Amino acid sequence: MDKQAYLIKRLESNIQSCKESMDKFIEKLKEDPAYALSWGTGTFQTAANLKVYEMVHAALTAETPCSIQAVKETLMDRVLHKSKYPPQSTSPCSNLMEQYELAAYADLLSDLNIYGE
Numbered sequence: 381m382d383k384q385a386y387l388i389k390r391l392e393s394n395i396q397s398c399k400e401s402m403d404k405f406i407e408k409l410k411e412d413p414a415y416a417l418s419w420g421t422g423t424f425q426t427a428a429n430l431k432v433y434e435m436v437h438a439a440l441t442a443e444t445p446c447s448i449q450a451v452k453e454t455l456m457d458r459v460l461h462k463s464k465y466p467p468q469s470t471s472p473c474s475n476l477m478e479q480y481e482l483a484a485y486a487d488l489l490s491d492l493n494i495y496g497e
Contacts, residue, residue, distance in 0.1 A: 384440060384448060387492075391437040398430035421476070428480035432488055448492060455489040458482075 381389075405423045408416040439446040439454070446454075459482065467478035 384445070387448065388437065388440050391433050391440070394433045395430060395437060398426050398433065401426045402430070424473070424476050425480045425483070428477060428484045429487075431481065432484040436488065452489060452492050455485050455492070458485045459489060 402423070405416065405420060405426075409420075436451055436455075439451055440448075462478065462482040462485065467475040469475050469478075
């Protein structure tokens with residue numbers, strides 16, 4: 381299996397795992413909303429990871445797929461941009477989501493270094 385196919389398979393597994401985690405949170409939210417939200421910070425991280433994994437998966441499986449190098453360059457651009465311009469919304473949830481997205485971009489970028497082209 382080539383590097384790109386392996387990465388796609390790994391992203392699909394990560395996406396599935398994130399969706400399962402979100403489904404569990406939704407069930408907890410239905411059972412006891414106050415408790416679920418009180419301890420739901422990890423859900424922001426899961427949602428940010430899901431967003432990034434789906435974005436990269438879409439780029440790698442498009443009709444004209446991106447190369448791993450192109451994905452790495454895009455992720456680096458996003459890491460630099462989000463680092464230079466940190467979130468300053470009046471919404472704490474929006475700021476938290478932005479922070480977790482930055483972390484997800486950086487985490488995936490560091491993982492992609494093993495897939496170099």
